[in-house]
Amino acid sequence: MGSLQRQGSNTARSASRMPHWMRLVNGPQTLGHGPIFWVGFALAIGAAVVYPAFADAWSVGNTAYFLCWVFMALGLSLIWGYTGALSFGQTAFFGLAGYTYGVVTINFGAAYGMTLVGLLIGVGISCLGAALLGYMLFYGRISGVFLGIVTLSTTLVFATFMAQTAGSQWAIGDARLGGDNGMTGMPPLTIPWVGGDIALYSGVPLYYLLLAMLVLCYLGLRVLVNSRFGNVLVAIRENPHRAEMLGYDIRRYQLIAFVIGSGLAGLSGVLYTAWGQYISPSNMNLAAAALPIIWVAVGGRKDLTATLVGTLVVLGIFQNLTIYGSYYAFVIMGLLLVVVVVYLPEGLIPGLVRLVSRLRKRKEGLS
Numbered sequence: 123m124g125s126l127q128r129q130g131s132n133t134a135r136s137a138s139r140m141p142h143w144m145r146l147v148n149g150p151q152t153l154g155h156g157p158i159f160w161v162g163f164a165l166a167i168g169a170a171v172v173y174p175a176f177a178d179a180w181s182v183g184n185t186a187y188f189l190c191w192v193f194m195a196l197g198l199s200l201i202w203g204y205t206g207a208l209s210f211g212q213t214a215f216f217g218l219a220g221y222t223y224g225v226v227t228i229n230f231g232a233a234y235g236m237t238l239v240g241l242l243i244g245v246g247i248s249c250l251g252a253a254l255l256g257y258m259l260f261y262g263r264i265s266g267v268f269l270g271i272v273t274l275s276t277t278l279v280f281a282t283f284m285a286q287t288a289g290s291q292w293a294i295g296d297a298r299l300g301g302d303n304g305m306t307g308m309p310p311l312t313i314p315w316v317g318g319d320i321a322l323y324s325g326v327p328l329y330y331l332l333l334a335m336l337v338l339c340y341l342g343l344r345v346l347v348n349s350r351f352g353n354v355l356v357a358i359r360e361n362p363h364r365a366e367m368l369g370y371d372i373r374r375y376q377l378i379a380f381v382i383g384s385g386l387a388g389l390s391g392v393l394y395t396a397w398g399q400y401i402s403p404s405n406m407n408l409a410a411a412a413l414p415i416i417w418v419a420v421g422g423r424k425d426l427t428a429t430l431v432g433t434l435v436v437l438g439i440f441q442n443l444t445i446y447g448s449y450y451a452f453v454i455m456g457l458l459l460v461v462v463v464v465y466l467p468e469g470l471i472p473g474l475v476r477l478v479s480r481l482r483k484r485k486e487g488l489s
C-alpha cells in the first residue's frame with residue numbers, strides 16, 4: 123500500500139511539474155493522453171512528412187484537398203460536439219470566406235503578401251458573419267432542432283443568392299461573382315520571399331503548409347477544449363440549465379465557440395479556393411451542408427482526434443464512391459450515418475476505443 127501511495131504521489135508531482143499547456147493538451151476532454159498515443163501521433167506526423175517522397179503529384183494535391191476540409195470538420199466538432207449546438211451553417215461561412223478571398227486577390231493581386239491578407243480578411247469576414255448570426259441565435263434563445271433549421275436556411279439562402287449573380291453587373295471591382303459558374307481567376311496562396319514570391323499551387327509546398335497548419339490547429343483546439351473554457355462548453359452540452367444556474371453566461375460561451383468554429387470553416391473556404399482557384403454556390407448547397415455533419419458524426423463528434431481521423435477516412439471513401447456516381451456516394455454516406463447514429467452514437471473512433479479497452483480489461487480479468 124505504501125509503495126502505491128508513493129507511486130501516486132510521484133505521478134502527481136511529475137504532472138504538477140508539467141507546463142500548463144501540456145497538461146491541457148493531455149486533458150480529460152480529448153482521447154489520447156499517454157506516451158503510446160503521442161508516440162503514435164509523432165509517427166503519423168512523420169509518415170505525413172515523408173509521404174510526398176513516395177507519392178505522385180496528383181495524390182499529393184488530392185491529399186492537400188482533403189486537408190482543406192478538415193479545418194471545417196474540427197470547427198463543427200467544437201460547435202456541435204463540445205457545445206451541443208447542431209449547426210448546418212459551416213458551408214455558408216466556408217463560401218463567404220472563399221468569395222472574400224477571391225474578391226481581395228483578384229482586385230489586388232498576389233504580390234506583397236496580398237493573398238495572405240486575403241486569407242485573413244476572408245476568415246475575419248466569416249467570424250464577423252458568425253458573430254452577427256450567433257448573437258441572434260443564442261441571445262434569442264434558439265436551440266435544438268430550431269438552431270439547425272435556422273443555420274440551414276441561412277446557408278441555402280446565401281447559396282441561392284450567389285447562384286443568381288451571373289450578370290456582368292454582379293461584380294466587385296474586377297472580380298465577377300459568376301453565378302452558378304462560380305468565381306475563377308484568383309491566385310493561389312503566395313508567400314513573399316527574398317528571391318521572389320513562392321506560389322503555393324496544389325502540390326508539395328501547399329501540402330506541407332496545410333499539414334503544419336492542421337497540426338497547430340489540432341493542438342491549439344486540444345488546449346482550448348481542455349481549458350476552463352472547454353470544461354464550461356461540455357457542461358453546457360450536458361445540461362445547459364444547470365450550467366446557467368451555476369452562474370455561467372451560457373449564451374456568451376456558445377457564441378464564442380460558434381465564432382471560432384465558423385472561423386475554421388472560413389479558413390477551409392479560403393484554403394479550398396486558393397487550392398483550386400475556384401469557388402461556386404455548389405459548395406454551399408444542401409448536399410454540401412450535410413456532408414460535414416456526416417464526417418463529424420461518423421468519426422465521433424465529441425472528440426477532436428476522432429473527428430480528424432474520421433473526416434479523412436470518410437472523405438477518402440466518399441471520393442472513391444463518386445467514381446461510380448455522386449448519387450451512389452450520397453446514398454451510401456447517408457446509410458453509414460444512419461448505422462452510426464443507431465449503433466454507435468458516439469462515433470466509430472470512440473466506439474473502437476471502448477471496444478479495445480473492454481477487451482483488454484476482460485483479458486486482464488481472465489489472467
